[in-house]
Amino acid sequence: MNIHTIFGAGGAVADQLLPVLLSNNEKVRLVSRNAKPVAGAEAVSADATNYRQTLEAIKGSSVVYLLIGLQYDIRVWRAQWPVIMTNVMNACKETGAKLIFFDNVYMYGKVNGWMTEETPFNPCSKKGEVRAAIATQLLQETKAGNLQALIARSADFYGPVGFKTSMPNILVISNLVKGKKAQWLADADQPHSLTYVPDAAKALYLLAKKETAFDQTWHLPTAPDLLTGRQFVQQAAAAMQKPNGISTIPGWMLTVAGLFIRTLKELKEMNYQNEYPYLFSSNKFNKAFGFTPTSYSEGIKETVAWALKVQQ
Template identity: 80%
Template sequence: MNIHTIFGAGGAVSDQLLPVLLNNKENVRLVSRTVKQIDGVESVAADATNYQQTLQAIKGSSVVYLLIGLPYDIRVWRAQWPVIMTNVINACKETGAKLIFFDNVYMYGKVNGWMTEETPFNPCSKKGEVRAGIAGQLLQETRAGNLQAMIARSADFYGPVGFKTSVPNLLVIQNLLKGKKSQWLGSADQPHSITYVPDAAKALYLLANKPEAFGETWHLPTSSELITGRRFIQQAAALMQKPDGVTVIPNWMLSLAALFNVTMKELKEMNYQNEYPYLFSSEKFNKAFGFTPTSYEEGIKETVAWALKNNQ
């Protein structure tokens, strides 16, 4: 029996991937630190920093999706990410499971032009150094032929996924729902690619079912349209019949907030991504799978509809 195992159940990407798997009649195992029972799905409690728990959770899996999201704190990342990656790699090697690691773009650092799968690792942040380390570890094991694995990389994301892990959802959609002015980090006028999470979830399943996709890095489907924070806000505000004004949160304000708030301190380190063009290319995936990413117009429309329906 083939089992698709999701490490990081309950997260934004997991919640979009689960219905894709179920609609395709796959056997699914959800793994998280605390079990949440869902009809027709196996749920397992495991701590990925514990090897034996990780191994037991992976046994019998055909594909493992590593979708874990750790608290946005560099101290936690440094302590836990290398352990988690080592445990998951070793468990997949021991059981023969294939591994798909859902990654971000922090390891690229500041990029002049479009980010592609060939963009070299050049982190300019502490969190980027951690991500470069664990991605490099997986690539080394894969190239050595020790396991079948791939990296599936996403830009910043948005969609019907809540507000905890999507900055556009949090600063734009949620503020508009509350009758507040939208906010944006860095510059509202720099182009900034944003991945629509339902597209990313569909892509993960397509990749899992293409044997020749393993051993490579893939950028998940993201619209190639150039969109700015200001344009994102204008489209969302028009749909919600709200004012489209924006308060830009500059670096100096983040620096001040960082003195009193750990999350603001962590965001400040990454704010270079919002001050310069942030261009993410998924041309390799689009061509390989004949996939057309959701347009920003349609993605924002769906996200707003979800938010209004759920009054999040």
């Protein structure tokens, strides 16, 4: 069988990848803890912390996309991520499936300059330490020749993908749609790279179909322009014909709010990403695949159009 299996069905990236796979006439299996029927795809319920369930869900797959998004809680990450990575890798080894791991940039820590695939792991957060450990685990298994795998890494993302996991969507787009003032974390005048999720989804499929792309790390296509939080707000506000005022959320406010709201407490240690320039280069991918990332102006317009439609 030649099945493309998505672990983490229903998430922001998975929901963008599914139509890409279906439009290319791929057989698709969607795996999540509570699988829901989706037209054109097979839905399977499985818990990735359970090896037997993981193995059964992967059998018959040619490619597995590990797109799971765990609860944003370091206690959950420490307990579950190593188990999930081990289970998925072992199931891929047992079945011969290739593995694509969708990763973030937490393991790099604070970087002075552009982040590239060659940037060393130097985490400065607890969550970064967890991501560094599981990425290293996968890289070691791949280098040893035990399985075919690649890491596809994304910057913070935005796009027509909901209001649960994208900070620009939550703080800017959602607030503007509701008639509220846009917000930004820490410093709105620092340049901050953002990956447009539909581009990331297209890129995952391109990587899956290119044999020589495996056993490598790839940064997913991201517009190279230097865009600040304030400029993101200005473009989004203009697209909605709304005031472009912005309020920043300082670190001390996250500390105080974190006493009552767990997610805000968890965000505090990652605030360095908004206090300093956050520059993510996808030149390697762009050149290898002749890919031009969606510009911020176009991506913001598409996201705004989607958000306004959702509101209606």
